Amino acid sequence: MFSSAVSGALASWSLIVAVGPQNAFVLRQGLARQHVGLVIAVCAVADCLLILAGNLGIGALVTALPWLTDVLRWGGAAYLVWFACQSFRSAWAAEGLHAGDGARGASAVLATTLTITLLNPGVYLDTVALLGTLAHQAEHAWSFSLGAMAASVIWFVGLGTGARALAPLAASPRAWRVVDTVIGVVVLVLALRLALAH
Template structure:
């Protein structure tokens, strides 16, 4: 079992380091966690999505992009468009300042929450780079399939640990979020995050580093 522990730990550390950066998906999970609405299903959806992509990367389906070379470009443009719109919605909410529902802990329907999470997850070309590309590439350093699977399992575990920790850990900030001003600051930060990520995607398209 010792020979499987090292790749599993490496996979966990690799996956956790890739997902740790604050991105659009993480910001949405944080906001939903503060509302304490649909947290379990949202975290499960995000972690399960990562698991599918990591499994695909480890099993060698990173060649998908080679089969459809325009896919990264399409995903980048779609993702940037969605992030710009969602960021604008958060800025509008901050300007409007009507946070009665948030303070009362009310949220969108489960279907709406999962739909937004799906857009953040599957319309983000960076997630494919991290999972199908980077994690998939690192897994090839383990010629033994048992070790490769252990590496992938470690990476998948990191996603579940991270998302559920973020979603349920957000409630620790709940006392701070009982004032409209705190929600306004959070929405401005999330809006800026969305637009910065969108700008990065558009820059990648323009420079040719995405879809080039």
Template structure:
């Protein structure tokens, strides 16, 4: 049982660690030290729900409706383009972004987290389809595997947020923020292109 849970944790980490819109946003909020707890909780809860849905067999339903996947793909790509362009615009501002910038409201930060999570088709591919399929390969221990994957997600988002928060001081210079926003902007645009061309 412990081996199955560990397999779930490691598989979950392997799928979630890659840079993406959600991870970049969590890192950004950690560096800003702004509404970090709600962001992390939303990410963990969303991942847990999608992993459990996949384990329950919802992946089969999703694959049976390719039109739905296509709509989510285009919505996700459009959102990523918009988010990427905003990040690039921030990167070109002469003063860059600093910790002293006006904070965003908690509601807008939570909505952005939800959008970056649920408008990204890769979230469904990784959690509902892939993790769900792997979990079901464990038969009666599939829920143990799924629980391990949820633990992996929890460890990742907590570690990413706290690590970014700890680095907020050294990385608080405008030049660093501009470079980070530039990287995030390019990454978001690249992800959008990848979504519609895959």
């Protein structure tokens, strides 16, 4: 059981560590110190529910319906382009932030976090379909999934709270320009790859 849990954790980390809009948003909120706990909780709970869905076999549905994958792919690409444009706009108007400055309301942060998490087609293909398939290939499917869930929680907690160590950078407009520009470029590349995927 333990080896299945470790396999699940490693599989989860291999998928989640890649830079994407969700990780970029968690990092940005951590740097700005705005509703970090809320963002971490939503990302971790959503990931755990999606891993659970994959274990329960819903990943087979995603795999069996090619048109659903296409809808997710094009919707996700369009969303990522919008997200990249928002990042470039933020970079253009970058100002230094101090804890509490320019704080957004919890409901706006919640809506953005849910959108970034659930409108990303990769989350359904990786977290639901791939981790679900790997769980059923493991010796103990539930141990594999619990290991994957634990890894997800550890990742988001570490990313969100670890960003606080870089908080002094948040006071520099130049640092925010770099952060937002890099996020915009990465997300735009992801959108292009998604649009060109077959």
